[in-house]
Amino acid sequence: MLSKKAQYAFRALSTLVRSDLALRKEQNGGVSTPGEHPVAISEMVKEHPMSSKFLETILLDLRRGGILGSKKGKGGGYYLLKHPEDTPLAQVIRILDGPIAPLPCVSLHFYERCVDCNEAVCGLNRLMSEVRDANLAVLERRTLADLAVKPGQPLGQSQR
Amino acid sequence: MLSKKAQYAFRALSTLVRSDLALRKEQNGGVSTPGEHPVAISEMVKEHPMSSKFLETILLDLRRGGILGSKKGKGGGYYLLKHPEDTPLAQVIRILDGPIAPLPCVSLHFYERCVDCNEAVCGLNRLMSEVRDANLAVLERRTLADLAVKPGQPLGQSQR
DNA sequence: TATTTCCCCATAGGATTTGTGGGGTTAAGA
DNA sequence: TCTTAACCCCACAAATCCTATGGGGAAATA
Numbered sequence: 231m232l233s234k235k236a237q238y239a240f241r242a243l244s245t246l247v248r249s250d251l252a253l254r255k256e257q258n259g260g261v262s263t264p265g266e267h268p269v270a271i272s273e274m275v276k277e278h279p280m281s282s283k284f285l286e287t288i289l290l291d292l293r294r295g296g297i298l299g300s301k302k303g304k305g306g307g308y309y310l311l312k313h314p315e316d317t318p319l320a321q322v323i324r325i326l327d328g329p330i331a332p333l334p335c336v337s338l339h340f341y342e343r344c345v346d347c348n349e350a351v352c353g354l355n356r357l358m359s360e361v362r363d364a365n366l367a368v369l370e371r372r373t374l375a376d377l378a379v380k381p382g383q384p385l386g387q388s389q390r
Numbered sequence: 391m392l393s394k395k396a397q398y399a400f401r402a403l404s405t406l407v408r409s410d411l412a413l414r415k416e417q418n419g420g421v422s423t424p425g426e427h428p429v430a431i432s433e434m435v436k437e438h439p440m441s442s443k444f445l446e447t448i449l450l451d452l453r454r455g456g457i458l459g460s461k462k463g464k465g466g467g468y469y470l471l472k473h474p475e476d477t478p479l480a481q482v483i484r485i486l487d488g489p490i491a492p493l494p495c496v497s498l499h500f501y502e503r504c505v506d507c508n509e510a511v512c513g514l515n516r517l518m519s520e521v522r523d524a525n526l527a528v529l530e531r532r533t534l535a536d537l538a539v540k541p542g543q544p545l546g547q548s549q550r
Numbered sequence: 551t552a553t554t555t556c557c558c559c560a561t562a563g564g565a566t567t568t569g570t571g572g573g574g575t576t577a578a579g580a
Numbered sequence: 581t582c583t584t585a586a587c588c589c590c591a592c593a594a595a596t597c598c599t600a601t602g603g604g605g606a607a608a609t610a
Contacts, residue, residue: 232492232518234568240514241507270586279506284569290588303577304585319517332392346439347401353537354400356545357479358392360532364524372520377513385516394599430555444600450557463608464554 236326239288241278243322244377245269246298247314251378265299268307288326295325314378320369330369331362338362395486399448401438403482404537405429406458407474411538425459428467448486455485474538480529490529491522498522 249269271289275282289308292298297317298308310317323330324339334342336359344352379385409429431449435442449468452458457477458468470477483490484499494502496519504512539545 231489231494233566237493237514244513268586272586281569283571286587287569287589293587300587301577302575302585302587305578306576306586308587329391333397334391352541353404353539354397356539356541357528357532357536360528361525364528365521368517368520368524372517376517379513379516381512381516393597428555432555441600443602446556447558447600453556460556461608462554462556462606465609466555466607468556 232323233327235288235291236323238278238280238285239292239322239326240319240377241280242274242285242289242308243292243297243310243374245274245277246308246310247374247378250310250314264309265301268299268301268305268309270307273307291325292322295321297321297325310374314375315373317374318370319372319374319376320366322374323369330365331358333358336362338366392483393487395448395451396483398438398440398445399452399482399486400479400537401440402434402445402449402468403452403457403470403534405434405437406468406470407534407538410470410474424469425461428459428461428465428469430467433467451485452482455481457481457485470534474535475533477534478530479532479534479536480526482534483529490525491518493518496522498526 246269249267250264253264253267271282271285275285289298289300293300293308297311299311300306300308320330329337329340331337331340333344333354334340335344335347336355344355347354376385406429409427410424413424413427431442431445435445449458449460453460453468457471459471460466460468480490489497489500491497491500493504493514494500495504495507496515504515507514536545
């Protein structure tokens with residue numbers, strides 16, 4: 231199960247994606263770039279009711295994780311560092327919830343050796359690797375861009 | 391991530407599966423049936439070091455969940471109620487860890503409505519449904535029988 | 551009757567998650 | 581230069597969940 235952190239992250243990110251898309255549309259007319267029009271926490275909370283303080287820690291994690299940039303001071307806020315299609319959901323989840331794999335011993339980014347588990351006899355590793363791969367097949371393919379697709383609209387097979 | 395409970399459960403179950411397979415082999419010679427040769431907690435702990443008391447609560451859950459039968463008194467213990475291929479891994483996980491879905495609002499067995507989430511705008515539900523389905527594709531197909539397959543041996547595409 | 555084993559309940563201890571508070575720094579604008 | 585708005589950082593409080601233990605009871609076997 232996703233943590234609240236990850237859920238809140240996705241909600242905030244969906245706001246940023248929409249803002250990003252709107253800006254890029256304008257930009258075709260040669261106007262602005264995302265870093266110049268960041269979205270403040272107060273804006274995001276207006277759209278998705280939650281604790282601003284808590285959201286703040288989440289957004290800081292996302293910034294440290296290389297997904298967001300930020301601008302301080304009046305008129306400041308957060309913005310996407312890359313095109314929405316270039317950030318897979320897996321990256322967000324890893325930053326906030328850690329491993330995607332169901333066991334540490336089959337994790338790609340957070341591997342830990344299995345204690346008390348005789349690997350020569352353990353039939354679980356392979357099965358859980360299958361589960362991990364099934365997850366990643368979705369989470370590495372789907373991106374922030376898919377977050378902005380509303381329930382009614384069709385979701386492409388591959389955005390990239 | 392799987393809880394310790396689920397991990398321990400799978401270890402204990404792998405012992406029961408092997409015991410079951412051995413008995414069925416004998417049974418072809420017309421000897422015994424699983425319920426008559428249960429495996430005691432003390433036996434399982436000998437093979438997989440862990441707290442007996444903790445394992446006890448786990449096995450009770452599995453019994454209540456319809457996966458195991460038990461026999462009291464001297465010579466008692468636990469045994470599989472069905473053929474190993476008839477118990478998908480998903481069933482074990484649901485008993486011990488609850489929902490497999492990444493969000494309550496996309497769970498099949500533990501559904502809960504999303505509060506604070508405007509479903510008309512929420513692009514996350516559909517994506518997480520995809521993740522859920524990817525998981526279930528593995529966890530409903532793989533069964534306890536696959537637990538007994540050692541790392542060296544080939545794992546079939548479908549056991550049933 | 552003694553022993554072994556499962557059964558049930560309560561709860562302790564620890565870890566993790568969730569959320570809050572306060573003080574600092576940076577930037578914009580009057 | 582002053583005020584205000586916003587991010588930044590750290591510490592910690594509160595709640596929840598996970599992990600594990602303890603003790604007494606009931607059933608089965610010999």
